[in-house]
Amino acid sequence: MRGARGVSGAGAGSGGGAGTRTGFGVPGCAHPLLAPGVWHALTRPATPLHWVVLDVAGGPGVQPDPHCLDAAGRLRNAGVRVLGRLDAAHGLRPRIELVADAHRYLEWYRVDGFVLDRCPADRAGLPETRRTITSLRALHADAHLVLGHGTHPHPGYADSADQLVTFSGPWSRYRFSQVPEWTADHPPERFCHFVHGVPHGHLDEALRIARWQGAATIWLTDRTDRGGHADPFEDLPGYWDDIVSRVGTGVSE
Template identity: 25%
Template sequence: MKRLKTALAALALATAAPFAAAVEIVVPAYFYPSWMPSMNEWNQLTAAAGQGVQITAIMNPGNGPGTAPNSDYVASVDAFRAAGGKVLGYVYTCYGVSHCTPEVPPTRSTGDVLADAQKYADWYRVDGVFLDEMASQTGTLPFYKTVSDGLHASHPGWQIVGNPGTVPAAGYTAVTNTLMSFEGSFSDFVNGAFLGSVTNAAATGAIVYGVATVTQMQQVMGLAKQHGLGAIYVTDGTLDSGNPYLHLPSYWSAEVAAAAAVPEPASVALLLAGLAVVGAARRRSR
Protein backbone atom coordinates (compact mmCIF):
# COMPACT_ATOMS: atom_id res chain seq x y z
CA MET A 1 0.00 0.00 0.00
CA LYS A 2 2.86 2.38 0.79
CA ARG A 3 4.32 1.82 -2.70
CA LEU A 4 0.93 2.56 -4.25
CA LYS A 5 0.57 5.80 -2.28
CA THR A 6 4.01 6.85 -3.43
CA ALA A 7 3.10 6.06 -7.02
CA LEU A 8 -0.14 8.02 -6.79
CA ALA A 9 1.78 10.98 -5.44
CA ALA A 10 4.09 10.76 -8.45
CA LEU A 11 1.10 10.66 -10.79
CA ALA A 12 -0.42 13.70 -9.07
CA LEU A 13 2.82 15.56 -9.62
CA ALA A 14 2.83 14.54 -13.26
CA THR A 15 -0.73 15.62 -13.95
CA ALA A 16 -0.09 18.94 -12.23
CA ALA A 17 2.82 19.67 -14.60
CA PRO A 18 2.40 22.76 -16.75
CA PHE A 19 0.66 22.90 -20.10
CA ALA A 20 1.56 25.34 -22.88
CA ALA A 21 -1.14 27.98 -22.52
CA ALA A 22 -3.71 28.38 -25.24
CA VAL A 23 -3.62 31.63 -27.17
CA GLU A 24 -6.64 33.44 -28.56
CA ILE A 25 -6.88 33.71 -32.34
CA VAL A 26 -8.13 37.15 -33.39
CA VAL A 27 -9.18 36.83 -37.03
CA PRO A 28 -9.58 39.81 -39.37
CA ALA A 29 -12.60 38.15 -40.98
CA TYR A 30 -12.85 40.54 -43.91
CA PHE A 31 -14.53 37.95 -46.13
CA TYR A 32 -18.22 37.96 -46.97
CA PRO A 33 -20.41 35.34 -45.23
CA SER A 34 -21.96 33.87 -48.34
CA TRP A 35 -25.43 32.37 -48.11
CA MET A 36 -23.94 29.28 -49.78
CA PRO A 37 -22.52 27.10 -46.97
CA SER A 38 -19.64 25.77 -49.08
CA MET A 39 -18.53 29.34 -49.85
CA ASN A 40 -18.93 30.73 -46.33
CA GLU A 41 -15.62 30.84 -44.45
CA TRP A 42 -17.49 32.00 -41.34
CA ASN A 43 -18.63 28.38 -41.05
CA GLN A 44 -15.00 27.38 -40.51
CA LEU A 45 -14.74 29.96 -37.74
CA THR A 46 -17.90 28.56 -36.16
CA ALA A 47 -16.56 25.00 -36.32
CA ALA A 48 -13.32 26.06 -34.61
CA ALA A 49 -15.20 27.91 -31.88
CA GLY A 50 -17.31 24.81 -31.36
CA GLN A 51 -14.13 22.87 -30.56
CA GLY A 52 -13.55 25.14 -27.57
CA VAL A 53 -10.72 27.14 -29.14
CA GLN A 54 -10.73 30.84 -28.29
CA ILE A 55 -11.68 32.57 -31.54
CA THR A 56 -12.54 36.24 -31.95
CA ALA A 57 -13.65 37.38 -35.40
CA ILE A 58 -13.46 40.97 -36.63
CA MET A 59 -16.41 41.63 -38.91
CA ASN A 60 -16.09 44.34 -41.54
CA PRO A 61 -19.07 44.63 -43.89
CA GLY A 62 -17.73 47.74 -45.66
CA ASN A 63 -14.86 49.63 -44.04
CA GLY A 64 -17.15 49.63 -41.01
CA PRO A 65 -20.72 48.52 -40.32
CA GLY A 66 -22.13 49.72 -43.64
CA THR A 67 -25.36 51.64 -44.10
CA ALA A 68 -27.86 48.96 -43.04
CA PRO A 69 -27.90 45.52 -41.40
CA ASN A 70 -27.00 42.61 -43.66
CA SER A 71 -28.94 39.38 -43.18
CA ASP A 72 -26.01 37.17 -44.27
CA TYR A 73 -23.82 38.73 -41.60
CA VAL A 74 -26.60 38.47 -39.00
CA ALA A 75 -27.00 34.73 -39.61
CA SER A 76 -23.27 33.97 -39.59
CA VAL A 77 -22.47 36.16 -36.60
CA ASP A 78 -25.31 34.63 -34.58
CA ALA A 79 -24.16 31.08 -35.40
CA PHE A 80 -20.54 31.88 -34.58
CA ARG A 81 -21.41 33.49 -31.24
CA ALA A 82 -23.73 30.60 -30.37
CA ALA A 83 -20.76 28.25 -30.86
CA GLY A 84 -18.72 30.21 -28.35
CA GLY A 85 -16.93 32.72 -30.57
CA LYS A 86 -16.72 36.46 -29.99
CA VAL A 87 -17.23 39.16 -32.59
CA LEU A 88 -15.69 42.62 -32.83
CA GLY A 89 -16.92 45.33 -35.15
CA TYR A 90 -14.28 46.93 -37.37
CA VAL A 91 -14.03 50.71 -36.94
CA TYR A 92 -11.27 52.77 -38.55
CA THR A 93 -9.93 55.76 -36.63
CA CYS A 94 -7.61 57.62 -39.06
CA TYR A 95 -4.78 57.48 -36.47
CA GLY A 96 -6.63 60.06 -34.39
CA VAL A 97 -5.32 62.87 -36.59
CA SER A 98 -7.30 62.48 -39.85
CA HIS A 99 -4.66 60.49 -41.71
CA CYS A 100 -7.10 58.28 -43.57
CA THR A 101 -6.53 56.33 -46.73
CA PRO A 102 -8.14 57.55 -49.99
CA GLU A 103 -10.85 54.87 -49.83
CA VAL A 104 -12.66 56.58 -46.93
CA PRO A 105 -13.53 60.16 -45.93
CA PRO A 106 -10.35 62.06 -44.99
CA THR A 107 -11.52 63.10 -41.53
CA ARG A 108 -12.73 61.06 -38.58
CA SER A 109 -14.14 62.40 -35.32
CA THR A 110 -14.65 60.57 -32.05
CA GLY A 111 -18.37 60.93 -32.70
CA ASP A 112 -18.00 59.09 -36.02
CA VAL A 113 -16.19 56.22 -34.29
CA LEU A 114 -18.83 55.93 -31.58
CA ALA A 115 -21.65 56.09 -34.12
CA ASP A 116 -20.20 53.17 -36.05
CA ALA A 117 -19.80 51.20 -32.82
CA GLN A 118 -23.46 51.80 -32.01
CA LYS A 119 -24.52 50.45 -35.40
CA TYR A 120 -22.65 47.21 -34.70
CA ALA A 121 -24.40 46.98 -31.34
CA ASP A 122 -27.84 47.60 -32.82
CA TRP A 123 -27.50 45.39 -35.88
CA TYR A 124 -25.20 42.53 -34.86
CA ARG A 125 -25.00 42.37 -31.03
CA VAL A 126 -21.20 42.30 -31.14
CA ASP A 127 -18.90 41.75 -28.16
CA GLY A 128 -16.77 44.82 -28.74
CA VAL A 129 -14.87 46.80 -31.34
CA PHE A 130 -11.61 46.62 -33.26
CA LEU A 131 -10.14 50.10 -33.57
CA ASP A 132 -8.02 49.98 -36.70
CA GLU A 133 -5.55 52.64 -37.86
CA MET A 134 -4.82 53.38 -34.20
CA ALA A 135 -2.15 55.95 -33.48
CA SER A 136 0.80 55.19 -31.24
CA GLN A 137 1.96 58.64 -30.12
CA THR A 138 1.19 60.31 -26.79
CA GLY A 139 -0.28 63.36 -28.51
CA THR A 140 -3.23 61.42 -29.90
CA LEU A 141 -4.15 59.72 -26.64
CA PRO A 142 -6.99 62.19 -25.85
CA PHE A 143 -8.80 61.08 -29.01
CA TYR A 144 -8.69 57.43 -27.94
CA LYS A 145 -9.50 58.18 -24.32
CA THR A 146 -12.67 59.95 -25.45
CA VAL A 147 -13.57 56.96 -27.62
CA SER A 148 -12.79 54.47 -24.85
CA ASP A 149 -14.80 56.39 -22.26
CA GLY A 150 -17.76 56.63 -24.64
CA LEU A 151 -17.65 52.91 -25.44
CA HIS A 152 -17.47 51.90 -21.79
CA ALA A 153 -20.36 54.21 -20.92
CA SER A 154 -22.63 52.91 -23.68
CA HIS A 155 -21.52 49.29 -23.75
CA PRO A 156 -20.23 48.05 -20.39
CA GLY A 157 -18.35 44.80 -20.74
CA TRP A 158 -17.34 45.33 -24.34
CA GLN A 159 -13.85 44.34 -25.44
CA ILE A 160 -11.83 47.14 -27.00
CA VAL A 161 -9.02 45.91 -29.21
CA GLY A 162 -6.73 48.52 -30.75
CA ASN A 163 -4.50 47.99 -33.76
CA PRO A 164 -1.56 50.39 -33.85
CA GLY A 165 0.46 47.65 -35.56
CA THR A 166 3.49 48.75 -33.57
CA VAL A 167 4.33 49.14 -29.89
CA PRO A 168 2.54 52.37 -28.82
CA ALA A 169 3.17 54.83 -26.02
CA ALA A 170 2.46 53.45 -22.55
CA GLY A 171 -0.86 55.29 -22.14
CA TYR A 172 -2.59 53.21 -24.79
CA THR A 173 -2.85 50.21 -22.49
CA ALA A 174 -5.33 52.19 -20.38
CA VAL A 175 -7.79 52.74 -23.24
CA THR A 176 -7.94 49.17 -24.61
CA ASN A 177 -8.24 45.60 -23.39
CA THR A 178 -5.80 44.31 -26.01
CA LEU A 179 -3.30 46.04 -28.27
CA MET A 180 -2.29 44.42 -31.53
CA SER A 181 1.19 45.84 -31.28
CA PHE A 182 2.58 44.02 -34.28
CA GLU A 183 1.22 43.79 -37.81
CA GLY A 184 3.83 42.64 -40.25
CA SER A 185 5.60 39.87 -42.09
CA PHE A 186 6.87 36.52 -40.91
CA SER A 187 10.51 37.59 -41.15
CA ASP A 188 9.90 40.79 -39.18
CA PHE A 189 8.07 38.86 -36.45
CA VAL A 190 10.72 36.16 -36.15
CA ASN A 191 13.81 38.32 -36.59
CA GLY A 192 12.67 41.78 -35.48
CA ALA A 193 12.65 43.56 -32.15
CA PHE A 194 8.94 43.21 -31.32
CA LEU A 195 9.02 40.11 -29.10
CA GLY A 196 11.88 41.51 -27.05
CA SER A 197 9.95 44.73 -26.40
CA VAL A 198 6.75 43.20 -25.01
CA THR A 199 6.08 44.27 -21.42
CA ASN A 200 2.40 43.36 -20.93
CA ALA A 201 2.17 40.16 -22.94
CA ALA A 202 -1.29 39.01 -21.85
CA ALA A 203 -2.81 42.24 -23.21
CA THR A 204 -0.68 42.23 -26.37
CA GLY A 205 -1.37 40.61 -29.71
CA ALA A 206 0.20 40.24 -33.14
CA ILE A 207 -1.03 39.87 -36.71
CA VAL A 208 1.49 38.09 -38.92
CA TYR A 209 1.01 37.81 -42.67
CA GLY A 210 3.06 36.22 -45.43
CA VAL A 211 3.60 33.05 -43.35
CA ALA A 212 3.92 30.63 -46.23
CA THR A 213 4.03 27.17 -44.65
CA VAL A 214 2.58 25.18 -41.77
CA THR A 215 6.05 24.89 -40.28
CA GLN A 216 6.48 28.67 -40.28
CA MET A 217 3.01 29.10 -38.79
CA GLN A 218 3.88 26.71 -35.99
CA GLN A 219 7.09 28.63 -35.38
CA VAL A 220 5.10 31.86 -35.00
CA MET A 221 2.61 30.16 -32.68
CA GLY A 222 5.41 28.71 -30.61
CA LEU A 223 7.04 32.11 -30.19
CA ALA A 224 3.69 33.70 -29.32
CA LYS A 225 3.14 31.13 -26.56
CA GLN A 226 6.73 31.30 -25.37
CA HIS A 227 6.43 35.05 -24.87
CA GLY A 228 2.92 34.81 -23.38
CA LEU A 229 1.07 36.83 -26.01
CA GLY A 230 -2.66 37.04 -25.40
CA ALA A 231 -3.74 37.13 -29.04
CA ILE A 232 -2.37 36.08 -32.43
CA TYR A 233 -3.37 35.71 -36.06
CA VAL A 234 -1.20 34.02 -38.66
CA THR A 235 -1.98 33.91 -42.38
CA ASP A 236 -0.37 33.01 -45.65
CA GLY A 237 -2.12 35.98 -47.22
CA THR A 238 0.29 38.58 -48.58
CA LEU A 239 0.36 42.31 -49.21
CA ASP A 240 0.94 41.54 -52.89
CA SER A 241 -2.64 40.27 -53.06
CA GLY A 242 -3.92 43.70 -52.07
CA ASN A 243 -5.38 42.52 -48.75
CA PRO A 244 -3.97 39.59 -46.73
CA TYR A 245 -7.25 39.12 -44.87
CA LEU A 246 -9.76 38.34 -47.62
CA HIS A 247 -9.62 34.61 -46.84
CA LEU A 248 -8.67 32.29 -44.01
CA PRO A 249 -5.19 30.81 -44.36
CA SER A 250 -4.88 27.56 -46.27
CA TYR A 251 -3.65 25.89 -43.06
CA TRP A 252 -6.52 27.15 -40.90
CA SER A 253 -7.21 23.79 -39.25
CA ALA A 254 -3.55 23.41 -38.32
CA GLU A 255 -3.51 26.93 -36.90
CA VAL A 256 -6.52 26.16 -34.73
CA ALA A 257 -4.76 23.06 -33.42
CA ALA A 258 -1.56 25.01 -32.78
CA ALA A 259 -3.42 27.67 -30.80
CA ALA A 260 -4.96 25.17 -28.38
CA ALA A 261 -3.33 24.28 -25.07
CA VAL A 262 -0.96 21.33 -25.33
CA PRO A 263 1.27 19.64 -22.74
CA GLU A 264 4.86 20.82 -22.58
CA PRO A 265 7.23 18.03 -23.74
CA ALA A 266 8.65 17.68 -20.22
CA SER A 267 5.12 17.41 -18.83
CA VAL A 268 4.27 14.57 -21.21
CA ALA A 269 7.37 12.67 -20.18
CA LEU A 270 6.59 13.18 -16.49
CA LEU A 271 2.99 12.08 -16.97
CA LEU A 272 4.04 8.89 -18.76
CA ALA A 273 6.60 8.17 -16.04
CA GLY A 274 3.95 8.64 -13.37
CA LEU A 275 1.56 6.26 -15.13
CA ALA A 276 4.34 3.67 -15.43
CA VAL A 277 5.09 3.91 -11.72
CA VAL A 278 1.41 3.46 -10.83
CA GLY A 279 1.19 0.41 -13.08
CA ALA A 280 4.27 -1.18 -11.56
CA ALA A 281 3.06 -0.50 -8.02
CA ARG A 282 -0.33 -2.11 -8.71
CA ARG A 283 1.32 -5.23 -10.12
CA ARG A 284 3.51 -5.56 -7.03
CA SER A 285 0.58 -5.11 -4.65
CA ARG A 286 -1.31 -8.09 -6.10
Protein backbone atom coordinates (compact mmCIF):
# COMPACT_ATOMS: atom_id res chain seq x y z
CA MET A 1 0.00 0.00 0.00
CA ARG A 2 1.11 3.55 -0.68
CA GLY A 3 0.17 6.74 1.10
CA ALA A 4 1.58 9.05 -1.57
CA ARG A 5 2.56 9.03 -5.19
CA GLY A 6 5.89 10.65 -5.96
CA VAL A 7 5.50 13.65 -8.25
CA SER A 8 8.45 15.06 -10.10
CA GLY A 9 7.99 18.58 -11.41
CA ALA A 10 4.19 18.50 -11.10
CA GLY A 11 2.45 21.71 -10.16
CA ALA A 12 0.44 21.82 -6.98
CA GLY A 13 -2.81 21.75 -8.89
CA SER A 14 -1.70 19.35 -11.60
CA GLY A 15 -3.30 16.25 -10.08
CA GLY A 16 -0.03 14.38 -9.79
CA GLY A 17 1.25 14.35 -13.35
CA ALA A 18 2.74 16.82 -15.76
CA GLY A 19 0.06 18.38 -17.92
CA THR A 20 -2.79 16.97 -15.82
CA ARG A 21 -5.08 19.57 -14.31
CA THR A 22 -7.10 18.96 -11.20
CA GLY A 23 -10.80 19.65 -11.69
CA PHE A 24 -14.18 18.95 -10.17
CA GLY A 25 -16.41 15.98 -10.74
CA VAL A 26 -19.79 16.95 -9.29
CA PRO A 27 -21.41 13.76 -7.89
CA GLY A 28 -24.94 15.14 -8.17
CA CYS A 29 -26.86 18.24 -7.13
CA ALA A 30 -30.33 18.79 -5.77
CA HIS A 31 -33.09 19.24 -8.35
CA PRO A 32 -32.80 22.56 -10.26
CA LEU A 33 -36.09 23.76 -8.76
CA LEU A 34 -34.72 23.20 -5.25
CA ALA A 35 -31.21 24.52 -5.89
CA PRO A 36 -31.25 26.90 -8.88
CA GLY A 37 -28.27 28.85 -7.52
CA VAL A 38 -26.13 25.71 -7.48
CA TRP A 39 -26.80 24.93 -11.13
CA HIS A 40 -26.20 28.54 -12.10
CA ALA A 41 -22.86 28.61 -10.25
CA LEU A 42 -21.67 25.54 -12.17
CA THR A 43 -22.02 27.40 -15.47
CA ARG A 44 -19.81 30.32 -14.46
CA PRO A 45 -16.83 30.82 -16.80
CA ALA A 46 -13.44 29.46 -15.70
CA THR A 47 -14.94 27.00 -13.20
CA PRO A 48 -12.62 23.94 -13.40
CA LEU A 49 -15.26 21.28 -14.05
CA HIS A 50 -14.51 17.88 -15.55
CA TRP A 51 -18.15 16.78 -15.43
CA VAL A 52 -21.46 17.09 -13.58
CA VAL A 53 -23.77 14.19 -12.75
CA LEU A 54 -27.45 14.61 -13.60
CA ASP A 55 -29.62 12.57 -11.22
CA VAL A 56 -33.25 13.37 -11.97
CA ALA A 57 -34.96 10.94 -9.59
CA GLY A 58 -32.56 8.17 -8.61
CA GLY A 59 -31.89 7.90 -12.34
CA PRO A 60 -33.55 9.48 -15.41
CA GLY A 61 -37.06 9.42 -13.93
CA VAL A 62 -40.19 8.13 -15.64
CA GLN A 63 -40.73 11.07 -18.00
CA PRO A 64 -38.69 14.02 -19.28
CA ASP A 65 -38.19 16.79 -16.75
CA PRO A 66 -38.03 20.21 -18.48
CA HIS A 67 -36.14 21.79 -15.58
CA CYS A 68 -33.41 19.14 -15.73
CA LEU A 69 -33.29 19.40 -19.51
CA ASP A 70 -32.74 23.14 -19.23
CA ALA A 71 -30.05 22.75 -16.55
CA ALA A 72 -28.21 20.09 -18.57
CA GLY A 73 -28.43 22.22 -21.71
CA ARG A 74 -26.94 25.25 -19.98
CA LEU A 75 -24.03 23.15 -18.71
CA ARG A 76 -23.32 21.72 -22.15
CA ASN A 77 -23.50 25.21 -23.67
CA ALA A 78 -20.87 26.22 -21.11
CA GLY A 79 -18.65 23.39 -22.31
CA VAL A 80 -19.29 21.09 -19.33
CA ARG A 81 -19.73 17.35 -19.77
CA VAL A 82 -23.02 16.03 -18.31
CA LEU A 83 -23.23 12.42 -17.10
CA GLY A 84 -26.37 10.46 -16.27
CA ARG A 85 -26.44 8.50 -13.01
CA LEU A 86 -27.11 4.78 -13.33
CA ASP A 87 -27.57 2.92 -10.05
CA ALA A 88 -25.89 -0.48 -10.26
CA ALA A 89 -27.01 -1.32 -6.69
CA HIS A 90 -23.70 -3.13 -6.04
CA GLY A 91 -24.38 -5.49 -8.93
CA LEU A 92 -27.98 -6.33 -8.02
CA ARG A 93 -29.69 -4.42 -10.86
CA PRO A 94 -30.06 -6.32 -14.13
CA ARG A 95 -28.09 -5.01 -17.07
CA ILE A 96 -31.28 -4.56 -19.11
CA GLU A 97 -32.57 -2.03 -16.55
CA LEU A 98 -29.32 -0.07 -16.57
CA VAL A 99 -29.30 0.08 -20.36
CA ALA A 100 -32.94 1.19 -20.39
CA ASP A 101 -32.10 4.02 -17.99
CA ALA A 102 -29.13 4.99 -20.16
CA HIS A 103 -31.34 5.10 -23.24
CA ARG A 104 -33.77 7.45 -21.48
CA TYR A 105 -30.91 9.72 -20.41
CA LEU A 106 -29.69 9.93 -23.99
CA GLU A 107 -33.13 10.45 -25.50
CA TRP A 108 -34.40 12.97 -22.96
CA TYR A 109 -31.27 14.84 -21.82
CA ARG A 110 -28.62 14.12 -24.48
CA VAL A 111 -26.01 13.27 -21.84
CA ASP A 112 -22.33 12.87 -22.65
CA GLY A 113 -21.83 9.68 -20.67
CA PHE A 114 -22.71 7.88 -17.46
CA VAL A 115 -21.65 7.26 -13.89
CA LEU A 116 -22.32 3.67 -12.88
CA ASP A 117 -22.98 4.45 -9.23
CA ARG A 118 -22.66 1.83 -6.49
CA CYS A 119 -20.62 -0.25 -8.92
CA PRO A 120 -19.31 -3.61 -7.70
CA ALA A 121 -15.65 -3.55 -6.69
CA ASP A 122 -14.75 -7.24 -6.34
CA ARG A 123 -13.44 -9.65 -8.96
CA ALA A 124 -16.76 -11.51 -9.08
CA GLY A 125 -18.59 -8.41 -10.33
CA LEU A 126 -16.08 -7.60 -13.05
CA PRO A 127 -17.45 -9.75 -15.94
CA GLU A 128 -21.00 -8.41 -15.69
CA THR A 129 -19.75 -4.85 -15.28
CA ARG A 130 -17.72 -5.26 -18.46
CA ARG A 131 -20.81 -6.52 -20.29
CA THR A 132 -22.78 -3.51 -19.05
CA ILE A 133 -20.06 -1.15 -20.27
CA THR A 134 -20.05 -2.85 -23.67
CA SER A 135 -23.81 -2.29 -23.90
CA LEU A 136 -23.48 1.36 -22.88
CA ARG A 137 -20.80 1.98 -25.51
CA ALA A 138 -23.08 0.37 -28.08
CA LEU A 139 -25.64 3.09 -27.24
CA HIS A 140 -23.09 5.92 -27.29
CA ALA A 141 -19.66 5.08 -28.65
CA ASP A 142 -18.08 8.27 -27.31
CA ALA A 143 -19.70 8.10 -23.87
CA HIS A 144 -17.52 9.09 -20.93
CA LEU A 145 -17.92 6.27 -18.42
CA VAL A 146 -17.17 6.53 -14.70
CA LEU A 147 -17.40 3.59 -12.31
CA GLY A 148 -18.59 4.76 -8.90
CA HIS A 149 -17.04 2.17 -6.61
CA GLY A 150 -16.29 4.57 -3.78
CA THR A 151 -13.31 2.41 -2.85
CA HIS A 152 -10.34 0.90 -4.63
CA PRO A 153 -11.70 -2.00 -6.70
CA HIS A 154 -10.04 -5.02 -8.23
CA PRO A 155 -7.47 -3.58 -10.68
CA GLY A 156 -9.24 -5.18 -13.64
CA TYR A 157 -11.91 -2.48 -13.49
CA ALA A 158 -9.34 0.12 -14.54
CA ASP A 159 -9.29 -1.40 -18.04
CA SER A 160 -13.05 -1.10 -18.43
CA ALA A 161 -13.95 2.58 -18.08
CA ASP A 162 -12.60 6.10 -18.45
CA GLN A 163 -12.49 6.84 -14.73
CA LEU A 164 -12.91 5.12 -11.37
CA VAL A 165 -14.22 6.73 -8.17
CA THR A 166 -11.78 5.16 -5.72
CA PHE A 167 -12.75 7.16 -2.65
CA SER A 168 -16.12 8.45 -1.51
CA GLY A 169 -16.50 9.20 2.15
CA PRO A 170 -15.71 11.46 5.10
CA TRP A 171 -12.60 13.52 5.74
CA SER A 172 -11.96 11.53 8.93
CA ARG A 173 -11.10 8.51 6.73
CA TYR A 174 -9.60 10.35 3.78
CA ARG A 175 -6.87 12.09 5.75
CA PHE A 176 -5.42 8.71 6.73
CA SER A 177 -6.18 6.88 3.48
CA GLN A 178 -3.73 4.99 1.30
CA VAL A 179 -3.79 3.74 -2.27
CA PRO A 180 -2.75 0.32 -3.62
CA GLU A 181 0.37 -0.03 -5.73
CA TRP A 182 -1.51 -0.85 -8.95
CA THR A 183 -2.86 2.70 -9.20
CA ALA A 184 0.65 3.91 -10.10
CA ASP A 185 0.25 2.14 -13.46
CA HIS A 186 -2.43 4.65 -14.47
CA PRO A 187 -2.39 8.44 -14.90
CA PRO A 188 -4.20 10.73 -12.42
CA GLU A 189 -7.01 11.51 -14.85
CA ARG A 190 -8.26 7.95 -14.36
CA PHE A 191 -9.18 8.47 -10.68
CA CYS A 192 -11.80 10.48 -8.76
CA HIS A 193 -12.07 11.24 -5.04
CA PHE A 194 -15.24 12.55 -3.33
CA VAL A 195 -14.73 13.76 0.25
CA HIS A 196 -17.28 15.30 2.60
CA GLY A 197 -16.85 16.98 5.96
CA VAL A 198 -13.59 18.71 4.97
CA PRO A 199 -13.12 21.75 7.25
CA HIS A 200 -12.06 24.94 5.50
CA GLY A 201 -8.84 24.96 7.49
CA HIS A 202 -7.89 21.54 6.08
CA LEU A 203 -8.68 22.32 2.45
CA ASP A 204 -5.02 22.63 1.42
CA GLU A 205 -4.24 19.32 3.12
CA ALA A 206 -7.10 17.58 1.30
CA LEU A 207 -5.93 18.95 -2.05
CA ARG A 208 -2.41 17.72 -1.36
CA ILE A 209 -3.67 14.23 -0.51
CA ALA A 210 -5.59 14.05 -3.77
CA ARG A 211 -2.48 15.15 -5.67
CA TRP A 212 -0.16 12.74 -3.87
CA GLN A 213 -2.54 9.83 -4.35
CA GLY A 214 -2.94 10.61 -8.04
CA ALA A 215 -6.59 11.68 -8.37
CA ALA A 216 -7.18 14.49 -10.86
CA THR A 217 -10.98 14.64 -10.52
CA ILE A 218 -12.15 15.65 -7.04
CA TRP A 219 -15.10 16.95 -5.05
CA LEU A 220 -14.32 18.33 -1.61
CA THR A 221 -17.03 19.80 0.61
CA ASP A 222 -17.56 20.91 4.18
CA ARG A 223 -21.11 19.52 4.04
CA THR A 224 -21.70 16.36 6.08
CA ASP A 225 -24.09 13.44 5.89
CA ARG A 226 -25.59 14.32 9.31
CA GLY A 227 -25.16 10.83 10.58
CA GLY A 228 -26.30 9.25 7.33
CA HIS A 229 -29.51 11.29 7.05
CA ALA A 230 -28.45 13.71 4.30
CA ASP A 231 -26.59 13.76 1.00
CA PRO A 232 -23.49 15.91 1.60
CA PHE A 233 -22.81 16.22 -2.14
CA GLU A 234 -26.11 17.77 -3.28
CA ASP A 235 -25.06 21.34 -2.44
CA LEU A 236 -21.96 23.41 -3.10
CA PRO A 237 -19.38 23.59 -0.32
CA GLY A 238 -19.53 26.65 1.89
CA TYR A 239 -16.08 27.64 0.63
CA TRP A 240 -17.02 27.24 -3.04
CA ASP A 241 -15.47 30.49 -4.29
CA ASP A 242 -12.23 29.75 -2.42
CA ILE A 243 -11.82 26.19 -3.70
CA VAL A 244 -12.67 27.26 -7.26
CA SER A 245 -9.92 29.85 -7.02
CA ARG A 246 -7.39 27.37 -5.62
CA VAL A 247 -8.11 24.56 -8.04
CA GLY A 248 -8.59 26.85 -11.02
CA THR A 249 -5.20 28.46 -10.52
CA GLY A 250 -3.44 25.26 -9.49
CA VAL A 251 -2.80 26.42 -5.92
CA SER A 252 -2.86 23.75 -3.23
CA GLU A 253 0.26 24.48 -1.23
